[in-house]
Amino acid sequence: MSFKDLAGKSFLYFDGAMGTMLQAAGLQAGELPEIWNIKQPKKVQAIHREYLAAGAQIIKTNTFGANELKLADSGVGVEEVFNAAVNNVRKAVEQEKNAGTLPADKEVFVALDMGPTGKLLQPFGDLSFERAIKIYGEEVRAGVMAGADIVLIETMSDSYEAKAAILAAKENSSLPIVCTFTFDATGKLLNGADVETAFTMAEALGVDVVGFNCGLGPEQVLKILPRGIAAVNLPIAVNPNAGLPTVKEGRTVFAVEPEEYGNLMEAVAGAGAALLGGCCGTTPEHIKALCAVTKGHRPVSRKKNAETKICGYGSSVDFAHLPVIIGERINPTGKPRLKEALKAENMDYVCNLALEQLEKGAAALDVNVGVPGVDEPALLTKAILSLQAITSVPLQIDTSDYTAMEQALRIYNGRPLLNSVNGKEEVLNKVLPLAKKYGAALVGLCLDDKGIPETAEARLAIAWKIINRAKTYGIKENDIFIDPLAMTISTGGKNAVIALEVVKALHAKNIKTIMGVSNISFGLPAREQINSTFLSMAMEQGLSAAIMNPKSEAMLNAYYAYGALSNKDFGCKAYLEHFAGIKQEIKSPGAEGEYSLYDAITKGLTGPSRKAVEKLLTQGKKPLDIINEDMIPALNTVGEAFEKKTLFLPQLLMSADAAKAGFDVIKQKFGQRKEDGDPIVLATVKGDVHDIGKNIVKVLWENYGYRVIDLGKDVPPETVVAATVEHKAKLVGLSALMTTTVTSMEETIRQLRKAVDCKIVVGGAVLTEDYAKEIGADAYAASAVASVNYANEIFKK
Numbered sequence: 151m152s153f154k155d156l157a158g159k160s161f162l163y164f165d166g167a168m169g170t171m172l173q174a175a176g177l178q179a180g181e182l183p184e185i186w187n188i189k190q191p192k193k194v195q196a197i198h199r200e201y202l203a204a205g206a207q208i209i210k211t212n213t214f215g216a217n218e219l220k221l222a223d224s225g226v227g228v229e230e231v232f233n234a235a236v237n238n239v240r241k242a243v244e245q246e247k248n249a250g251t252l253p254a255d256k257e258v259f260v261a262l263d264m265g266p267t268g269k270l271l272q273p274f275g276d277l278s279f280e281r282a283i284k285i286y287g288e289e290v291r292a293g294v295m296a297g298a299d300i301v302l303i304e305t306m307s308d309s310y311e312a313k314a315a316i317l318a319a320k321e322n323s324s325l326p327i328v329c330t331f332t333f334d335a336t337g338k339l340l341n342g343a344d345v346e347t348a349f350t351m352a353e354a355l356g357v358d359v360v361g362f363n364c365g366l367g368p369e370q371v372l373k374i375l376p377r378g379i380a381a382v383n384l385p386i387a388v389n390p391n392a393g394l395p396t397v398k399e400g401r402t403v404f405a406v407e408p409e410e411y412g413n414l415m416e417a418v419a420g421a422g423a424a425l426l427g428g429c430c431g432t433t434p435e436h437i438k439a440l441c442a443v444t445k446g447h448r449p450v451s452r453k454k455n456a457e458t459k460i461c462g463y464g465s466s467v468d469f470a471h472l473p474v475i476i477g478e479r480i481n482p483t484g485k486p487r488l489k490e491a492l493k494a495e496n497m498d499y500v501c502n503l504a505l506e507q508l509e510k511g512a513a514a515l516d517v518n519v520g521v522p523g524v525d526e527p528a529l530l531t532k533a534i535l536s537l538q539a540i541t542s543v544p545l546q547i548d549t550s551d552y553t554a555m556e557q558a559l560r561i562y563n564g565r566p567l568l569n570s571v572n573g574k575e576e577v578l579n580k581v582l583p584l585a586k587k588y589g590a591a592l593v594g595l596c597l598d599d600k601g602i603p604e605t606a607e608a609r610l611a612i613a614w615k616i617i618n619r620a621k622t623y624g625i626k627e628n629d630i631f632i633d634p635l636a637m638t639i640s641t642g643g644k645n646a647v648i649a650l651e652v653v654k655a656l657h658a659k660n661i662k663t664i665m666g667v668s669n670i671s672f673g674l675p676a677r678e679q680i681n682s683t684f685l686s687m688a689m690e691q692g693l694s695a696a697i698m699n700p701k702s703e704a705m706l707n708a709y710y711a712y713g714a715l716s717n718k719d720f721g722c723k724a725y726l727e728h729f730a731g732i733k734q735e736i737k738s739p740g741a742e743g744e745y746s747l748y749d750a751i752t753k754g755l756t757g758p759s760r761k762a763v764e765k766l767l768t769q770g771k772k773p774l775d776i777i778n779e780d781m782i783p784a785l786n787t788v789g790e791a792f793e794k795k796t797l798f799l800p801q802l803l804m805s806a807d808a809a810k811a812g813f814d815v816i817k818q819k820f821g822q823r824k825e826d827g828d829p830i831v832l833a834t835v836k837g838d839v840h841d842i843g844k845n846i847v848k849v850l851w852e853n854y855g856y857r858v859i860d861l862g863k864d865v866p867p868e869t870v871v872a873a874t875v876e877h878k879a880k881l882v883g884l885s886a887l888m889t890t891t892v893t894s895m896e897e898t899i900r901q902l903r904k905a906v907d908c909k910i911v912v913g914g915a916v917l918t919e920d921y922a923k924e925i926g927a928d929a930y931a932a933s934a935v936a937s938v939n940y941a942n943e944i945f946k947k
């Protein structure tokens with residue numbers, strides 16, 4: 151039977167760890183494990199054989215890090231490694247079969263193993279999305295050529311990188327795809343995606359199995375597994391570590407012994423996982439134990455999950471309760487200012503429109519940049535990337551330009567709604583394959599070559615044509631949203647009635663509907679009156695999503711009131727939040743869309759941050775007060791939110807960029823640096839990349855006439871020593887913001903003390919006066935002003 155036939159129906163067993171087994175077999179620190187496929191094939195084969203003997207049926211090739219980047223200086227190529235790796239598995243199988251330990255007819259699947267590239271993707275790192283697809287594509291082709299049976303994408307801690315790998319697998323092979331993620335104990339990836347979001351995206355992109363691996367032990371996976379099970383209909387794989395790693399005498403150890411592992415994995419299987427194995431720290435004994443406890447059983451049958459989800463990179467939205475509000479404002483039709491902004495590629499303006507709508511409760515955002523004369527593919531891509539840098543909500547990609555559509559679907563991080571397809575043959579043929587390939591949920595408009603029909607029956611006929619055609623591409627009924635098209639009642643008295651009939655008829659057949667609501671009142675006075683009543687009527691007929699202006703109070707009021715009245719808003723929760731929360735509404739920019747500096751930084755907006763600083767300066771606020779009263783509190787807020795996991799690294803980075811942009815304006819206010827002042831060496835210590843505080847100190851010192859030799863961030867102790875010697879600096883300033891890097895600050899101080907005679911002042915959020923003394927510094931400066939006072943003391947100014 152094929153892998154796809156077996157997966158989910160009977161238990162399939164993965165092998166366990168390779169890395170820790172290779173270390174036990176003599177792999178040295180710093181040596182690339184993948185090279186052992188070529189240098190030590192016997193040892194690699196021996197490990198595969200042990201796993202086969204233990205009962206594993208899916209054997210991962212020893213290629214976790216065998217990508218172009220990591221192999222760059224190794225002297226061997228990707229193809230060579232994969233070839234050797236697949237061969238090693240095949241040989242091991244052959245040997246076991248010859249030895250009679252493995253039945254001759256036992257099917258073994260060779261899993262082409264791909265781990266993360268090791269680089270962060272843009273915009274948070276420097277690896278472009280397309281480059282990531284290329285890197286994985288090379289691995290997939292190499293593995294396919296060598297004869298692998300399935301593609302295994304594992305240890306993914308960034309769902310965007312997972313998407314790149316999945317696309318690479320789809321574009322370079324037709325093998326089944328297994329994709330497993332590494333979550334933290336709360337069920338979040340490093341990039342902020344939760345279990346539901348990561349799994350939804352992977353399922354939509356067409357993988358055959360999703361799951362969990364590495365990071366956690368089986369006990370911790372058990373806690374988040376039910377969420378994954380409930381989110382998708384795919385078979386689930388679980389390859390945990392042998393417990394959480396701890397460090398003992400300088401070595402990493404995994405505490406869960408085989409027997410306990412087996413018992414915990416029995417519970418994992420009982421919760422609904424169907425592919426079982428292990429990751430770091432697991433051994434053939436662990437695999438043997440888990441095979442023993444599940445042998446003779448079948449995977450538990452799971453409830454079918456019929457909910458449709460769309461997602462951004464962080465969170466997903468489903469359509470099970472109240473209709474989903476999709477903000478309509480990022481659409482240039484009838485908006486001259488947005489048109490101008492789009493022509494000028496002013497993404498701050500676009501982001502601002504997004505934030506305004508999100509503050510008012512939009513759960514997703516429509517994005518349409520179709521202005522005549524612009525390069526729509528480039529502009530839509532840019533808009534999507536900019537929006538996804540400031541918000542993790544799902545976006546609705548709204549375009550009729552097929553190139554723009556494909557590029558946007560490709561770079562989108564998550565599972566988007568695609569607006570739209572319709573009943574025209576050409577459009578069906580172009581859009582449906584794109585929606586399928588990129589896993590988008592799809593909006594279908596009730597129009598065709600003959601235009602928009604006048605009757606509900608004719609519109610329904612188009613709806614069913616779209617649905618049935620989409621099914622031939624493998625798009626599920628469930629993932630299609632039909633838009634009946636609300637035409638204004640000012641030109642046709644029955645227009646609202648027709649649209650509502652379509653919604654009602656489709657709802658009765660469990661088909662989802664979506665509608666741009668506001669058009670219904672075009673040409674009439676008091677439009678909000680009509681719009682909000684129409685929205686209530688449509689909701690009553692079962693509308694699944696409303697594309698509307700969330701800034702319209704009347705519509706929002708109708709929306710929440712309807713939710714409360716229809717009992718779809720259980721306990722009137724959303725209603726109460728909306729109406730009780732109205733007074734405390736915060737952070738809305740003023741009439742001209744201006745943000746305070748605090749809001750600009752917490753929201754991660756660079757343009758508004760610059761503007762806010764300029765404004766404060768013209769109002770006469772002192773630069774230092776701006777730093778202390780606006781900038782630092784804003785960064786503290788995001789820092790706290792980050793700690794509480796209500797905000798994630800991408801947003802933290804955007805906030806840091808916004809703070810820097812604001813600070814650049816302040817910097818220009820200060821005088822020019824002097825070339826002949828007393829030299830001071832300044833650096834953020836090794837391992838630490840926080841440099842905002844250090845840069846502030848630098849500018850202030852320069853402002854007081856000192857010549858600052860700024861060595862930047864992540865600076866090794868040796869570099870600090872060399873620069874201090876070279877410039878004969880009497881003062882060195884060191885910055886560290888993490889408890890983990892205070893040790894490298896200590897090391898830097900130790901090396902300075904050995905080599906030169908100088909004073910050392912340290913700063914950074916985690917330090918205290920006492921701590922500074924303890925690690926041997928001469929002084930501690932809690933603020934930039936304190937750092938100036940200390941320098942003046944040393945240089946007797």
Ligand code: B12
Binds near residue numbers: 793840931
């Ligand atoms: C912005 C930020 C980032 C940005 C940094 C961008 C940049 N270019 O600097 C980014 C997003 C890159 C980042 C990354 C990370 N961060 Co960070 N980050 C922050 C944040 C929110 C603000 C820091 C800041 O700029 N503050 C404002 C400045 C002005 O204050 P300051 O640095 O303290 O500087 C003042 C004084 O201390 C003093 N001073 C500072 N240095 C010096 C030096 C001298 C010589 C003198 C005299 C004075 C002085 O004067 C300055 C001006 O008044 C803090 C939270 C916080 N509230 O501090 C977390 C925080 C520091 N980060 C944290 C973490 C964990 C990380 C990451 C590990 C996250 C991850 N999982 O990847 C990475 C680490 C990467 C690395 N290897 O360094 C933790 C550290 C926890 C700990 N106790 O160890 C914090 C505390 C957040 C948290 N609560 O969890 N981060």
